Amino acid sequence: MTKPLILLIEDNREVRLSARFILEDHGFSITELESPTQAIEYLQTQSAALILLDMNFALDTTSGEEGLRFLRWLQQQPHNIPVVAMTAWSNTQLVVQAMQLGAGDFIEKPWQNQRLVQVISQQLKLKELQQKNQQLSSALHDNEPELVWQSATMQRLMQQLQAVATSDAHILLTGENGTGKSQLAQFIHRHSGRKAAPLISVNMGAIPETLFESEMFGHKKGAFTDAKEQRIGRFTLAQGGSLFLDEIASLPLPQQAKLLRVLESGHYEVLGSSVTEQSDVRLLSASNGNFTQLISDGLFRQDLYYRLNTLEFRVPALRERPEDIVPLVRFFLQKHGLRYQKTALRLSPAAEKQLQAYGWPGNIRELSHLIERAVLLCQDTVIEPADLALPKQVSAMSANEHDTQQLPMMTLEQAELQLVRQALGHCQGNKQKTADLLGITKSSLYRRLEKYGLEQYGAE
Numbered sequence: 001m002t003k004p005l006i007l008l009i010e011d012n013r014e015v016r017l018s019a020r021f022i023l024e025d026h027g028f029s030i031t032e033l034e035s036p037t038q039a040i041e042y043l044q045t046q047s048a049a050l051i052l053l054d055m056n057f058a059l060d061t062t063s064g065e066e067g068l069r070f071l072r073w074l075q076q077q078p079h080n081i082p083v084v085a086m087t088a089w090s091n092t093q094l095v096v097q098a099m100q101l102g103a104g105d106f107i108e109k110p111w112q113n114q115r116l117v118q119v120i121s122q123q124l125k126l127k128e129l130q131q132k133n134q135q136l137s138s139a140l141h142d143n144e145p146e147l148v149w150q151s152a153t154m155q156r157l158m159q160q161l162q163a164v165a166t167s168d169a170h171i172l173l174t175g176e177n178g179t180g181k182s183q184l185a186q187f188i189h190r191h192s193g194r195k196a197a198p199l200i201s202v203n204m205g206a207i208p209e210t211l212f213e214s215e216m217f218g219h220k221k222g223a224f225t226d227a228k229e230q231r232i233g234r235f236t237l238a239q240g241g242s243l244f245l246d247e248i249a250s251l252p253l254p255q256q257a258k259l260l261r262v263l264e265s266g267h268y269e270v271l272g273s274s275v276t277e278q279s280d281v282r283l284l285s286a287s288n289g290n291f292t293q294l295i296s297d298g299l300f301r302q303d304l305y306y307r308l309n310t311l312e313f314r315v316p317a318l319r320e321r322p323e324d325i326v327p328l329v330r331f332f333l334q335k336h337g338l339r340y341q342k343t344a345l346r347l348s349p350a351a352e353k354q355l356q357a358y359g360w361p362g363n364i365r366e367l368s369h370l371i372e373r374a375v376l377l378c379q380d381t382v383i384e385p386a387d388l389a390l391p392k393q394v395s396a397m398s399a400n401e402h403d404t405q406q407l408p409m410m411t412l413e414q415a416e417l418q419l420v421r422q423a424l425g426h427c428q429g430n431k432q433k434t435a436d437l438l439g440i441t442k443s444s445l446y447r448r449l450e451k452y453g454l455e456q457y458g459a460e
Helices: 013-025 036-043 065-075 092-100 113-143 152-165 181-190 209-217 253-265 291-296 302-308 322-339 349-357 363-377 399-404 412-426 431-438 442-451
Strands: 005-009 029-033 050-054 083-087 105-108 171-174 199-203 242-246 267-269 276-278 282-287 311-314
Touching: 005 013, 005 036, 013 029, 013 113, 029 036, 036 050, 036 065, 050 065, 050 113, 065 083, 065 092, 083 092, 083 113, 092 105, 092 276, 105 113, 152 181, 152 311, 171 181, 181 199, 181 242, 181 282, 209 253, 209 267, 253 267, 253 302, 291 302, 322 349, 322 363, 412 431, 412 442, 431 442
Parallel strands: 005 029, 005 050, 050 083, 083 105, 171 282, 171 311, 199 242, 242 282
Antiparallel strands: 267 276
């Protein structure tokens, strides 16, 4: 097995010798260089698993300017090498500057041997996790057929997103559940300057309040009773890349304050550690919530909202862009056909007409699930209306009837209650199926059941 190569940039021979003994004893290979100038020459033709960088050389012994200059140079290179900075002078400002320029961690000399090995091992593990995440994302994207939007609304939105993707501005995507906000977040990341780094996604509605800090910022072993192993947080995993916070409006107020602090200062602490980490992520968020109403009701912080929505884009519901239904159907037919080795399938004209007449309350997510089910159930090469299994009261409706039908006037709460009851009845009380039909998570459904006193309704 090849030993990870550590590139040690240090002008003090005794320090280099000490580091060599420690790191070689722990299975690392070492290349020693005396200055950043030598390191720049070395990295023109070779690489390393990690760089251990002293911050002060011939210029002076305290400013760290030579180390910072090297980090600025490294940022402009194609290398993706983690850096651990070190200095004999405790200097908070220097630590912050080094982190902002890409250093993953900081060691103060004289170091504790265990701490040095732990920091280097953690940075190498983090790099490995980021590479695996990137490879998986690339593989999934490369194997999927490309989706082309036909509606003028979506074409305009995609042009706007592509134009702002190259910036580092935080972006908030709003719209109903299932409209494709997570796919658009992936599109933004792929077209950004951070595309070589990972995109880390987090469903904020699925994180228990007690585990928020551990999930987002990580924890050290022994930080609390059940912390039997160290955990790397999502902000650390997304370092240098993008962090996608889905269902951001479901975040409770105490956690909103913790998130706001990171966005305002760029700083956070891993649970069980006294070291302040520097965040370098581009934030993408999504929600189906009405932020004006949430802020008015005191359920969402206005200052956090302003931090999230440097740029805000609404993703239209599928019923607002009927021109995209057939292209989406063909896209999912190809995607799921490849997945289940049934690539010869096609839709009959009657099936296409039925899909165009449907109102799609679950939007694109519902469409994807429906086509996947049809692909699995179809025993022929042509998918007929019977294979679609659309709700009878809707599938029997003609396109003209669908366009002219109007809902009775009622409050939003009354409409939501009626929709939840109908979905529960249609799914015979099954909570997971009901959540899928409504295009929301199971936890979001339970909040609505509690709100309307329907907790005991039906089965699990």
